[in-house]
Amino acid sequence: MGELSLIASIERALSARGGRLLRGPGDDAAVVRVAGAVAVTSVDAMVEGVHFRLDTHSPADVGHKSLAAALSDLAAMGARPGEAYVALGLPPGFGEQAALELVQAMELLAERTGTAIAGGDVVNAPQLQVAVTVTGWADSEESLAYRDGVRPGDVVGVTGDLGGSGAGLLLLDRGQREGPLVQRHLRPEPRLAAGQALAAAGVSAMIDVSDGIATDARHLAERSGVEIVIDLERAPLAPGLAVAAESLGRDPLELAAAGGEDFELLFAAPADRRDAIERAAGLPISWIGEARAGSGLRLLAAGARELDVRGYEHS
Numbered sequence: 001m002g003e004l005s006l007i008a009s010i011e012r013a014l015s016a017r018g019g020r021l022l023r024g025p026g027d028d029a030a031v032v033r034v035a036g037a038v039a040v041t042s043v044d045a046m047v048e049g050v051h052f053r054l055d056t057h058s059p060a061d062v063g064h065k066s067l068a069a070a071l072s073d074l075a076a077m078g079a080r081p082g083e084a085y086v087a088l089g090l091p092p093g094f095g096e097q098a099a100l101e102l103v104q105a106m107e108l109l110a111e112r113t114g115t116a117i118a119g120g121d122v123v124n125a126p127q128l129q130v131a132v133t134v135t136g137w138a139d140s141e142e143s144l145a146y147r148d149g150v151r152p153g154d155v156v157g158v159t160g161d162l163g164g165s166g167a168g169l170l171l172l173d174r175g176q177r178e179g180p181l182v183q184r185h186l187r188p189e190p191r192l193a194a195g196q197a198l199a200a201a202g203v204s205a206m207i208d209v210s211d212g213i214a215t216d217a218r219h220l221a222e223r224s225g226v227e228i229v230i231d232l233e234r235a236p237l238a239p240g241l242a243v244a245a246e247s248l249g250r251d252p253l254e255l256a257a258a259g260g261e262d263f264e265l266l267f268a269a270p271a272d273r274r275d276a277i278e279r280a281a282g283l284p285i286s287w288i289g290e291a292r293a294g295s296g297l298r299l300l301a302a303g304a305r306e307l308d309v310r311g312y313e314h315s
Contacts (some may be wrong), residue, residue, distance in 0.1 A: 022141045026223065027148075028076040028207060029134075031141060039082075040136040040144065048091070048128040056172045059094075061186040062130060063102035067109050069210065070132040071190035072263045076208035078145045078199025079136030081192055083118040084110060086132050089125025102129055102130070113192055145199040145206035145267070150224035154268040156289035159194050159281060162213065163245075163252060164238030166259015170248050181240055188263040194281050198267055201280035206267040212258040214309045216296040217289070227294030228268075232257055232301050236286040253301055254299055258309045259261035 011025045023031035029042035046066045048054060057065070067084060074081055086106065090099060099122075101120060110117050116135070138144050150156075168185030176182055191208070200207060205224060207216045213230060221228040232253045245252035268291055269277055278285050299307045 022173065023146065027146055028073040029079070029136070030095045031138075031269040033141070036137050038141055038144070040077050040079040040138060041129065041133065042070055043133045044070035044073065045129065045131040047233040054128065057186060057305050058107035059098040059102040062128065063105035064109050064187050065107045066132050067115075067134075068188045068190050068263065069198070069261075070110075070134040071113060071115065071192060072145060072188070072208040072210065074134055074136035075191045075195030076265060077136065077138075078143065078195045078206065080196065081113050081115045081139050082135045082137050083116050084132055084134045085118060086120035086130065087128075088120065088122045089129030089131075090122060091125055091127050094128060109313045110118040115192065122167040143199060145195075145203050147205055147207055149174060149189070149205060149222055150228070150268040150291045150295070152219050152226055152293045153271060153293055154226075154291040155271050155274060155287050156217070156230065156266070156268050156291065157274075157277070157281055157285050157287045158209065158213065158236065158264055158266045159198075159285060160262070160264040161192055161238040161241075161284075162209065162262050162264065163235075163241045163256035163259045165261040165263075166212070167238065167241050167244045167248070167250075169259075170250070171244060174248075178219075179240075181238065181244055182255045183256075184238065185261065188261060190263060191265050191283070194283055195265055197280040197282055198265060198277060201269075201277045202273045203267040203277065206265055209262045209264045209266050210260060212260040212262075212310075213266055213288075214257040214297070214299060215260075220266070220268060221291075221295065221297050224268075226291045226296065227296055227298065228289055228291050229300065230257075230289040232288075232299055232307065234286060234288045235306050236284065236288075239264075254307070254309055257299055257307070
């Protein structure tokens with residue numbers, strides 16, 4: 001069973017209870033009403049051999065990236081960061097110093113983002129595993145952005161640039177250990193300030209680009225019941241991506257669409273909100289598509305050629 005099919009089956013098996021749950025499985029984070037505010041909670045796990053290898057990632061890289069990926073879910077909701085809880089599964093031979101390096105890198109990112117690491121657990125495991133639960137905060141459910149708000153006529157935008165992390169991973173696999181693309185993969189930055197600004201500026205839906213826009217735009221389309229058309233010729237390519245893609249024998253547009261782990265924010269908005277959103281975002285915005293009546297995702301390259309590309313999915 002594939003990841004998306006399994007998630008859908010798990011969602012169908014769960015029921016909300018207690019009256020506090022405003023949003024459950026199916027978005028980037030859960031939303032719970034707490035004493036006049038709402039708590040926004042997400043869980044993210046990284047496993048050695050699946051998400052990283054210790055011959056290419058230092059303990060510090062693993063710690064930074066694990067917390068960054070979890071915080072990116074809060075960014076996608078437009079929530080303020082709050083607390084993080086970390087569960088470490090440590091394999092034989094992974095010593096105390098390596099574990100401290102991992103946690104210290106997490107703490108440096110937590111300090112920069114205003115996050116408090118408030119607790120966790122440490123257990124033995126057959127390989128390194130890091131599970132991070134983050135809780136963010138918002139004043140109301142309405143102040144957050146979700147995946148299901150896209151409407152026909154909305155324009156689709158993305159922050160920053162794409163493809164850098166995917167190219168960085170391929171370069172790491174070839175033995176390269178330095179350079180901006182490699183660093184983009186090892187040390188991603190969650191777009192927390194941009195997420196809050198975009199939600200406040202009136203985006204209709206938002207998601208973080210963790211699995212590539214070929215997968216994440218499809219999530220927006222499916223949750224919202226619309227068709228999304230992405231023009232990859234308008235996609236903002238990471239600096240150096242074209243040169244790296246040529247050396248790797250890869251199509252830079254496919255890396256931009258399917259590379260994953262860029263942790264930029266992909267969003268939809270009413271067309272008349274474009275200027276306000278560009279002013280609010282605090283970093284470059286590229287408008288790369290639109291939503292229409294229909295269903296699914298279309299990825300277009302030069303000459304309206306349609307690409308059949310998928311982003312990352314656990315199998």
